[in-house]
Amino acid sequence: MITYPEHLLDFYMWSVLVVLFAAFTSNVQDTTLRIGMSLGDELVSSGVSKTGLQDAITPSWQNRNNLISIGLIVFYFGFSLFVFKWYVGIAVFVGTIFVAIPIASKLLMFVMPAKLIREFNFQVQLNRVG
DSSP: OOOOOTTHHHHHHHHHHHHHHHHHHHHHHHHHHHHHHHHTHHHHHHTSOSSTTHHHHSOHHHHHHHHHHHHHHHHHHHHHHHHSOHHHHHHHHHHIIIIIHHHHHHHHHHHTHHHHHHHHHHHHHHHHHO
């Protein structure tokens, strides 16, 4: 008979929270990078900057989200070791970081940043024409 840890439901809840928050944070970072590079084409092509105008357009709350994401991942690692045996906890953590977060990031790309990029590029094109 298989016995489940008593904190398994809590672990699943934290897993979903960590995966979605890390995916959202990385998508916002990627979106600002793409938009910053498209706006700062001259800076990127001349070698002055590798990220274009990303620093100028990144929202101020993104830095806080990056720190919270790192803190959540560290907490999640410790919690996975607490809930499971150490080797299972490490395997679950590695699977979450290298499988679940990239998959969630790609799925969120359909919802959030792709729409923002299209709208932003449309506004940039209007501003360049006008």
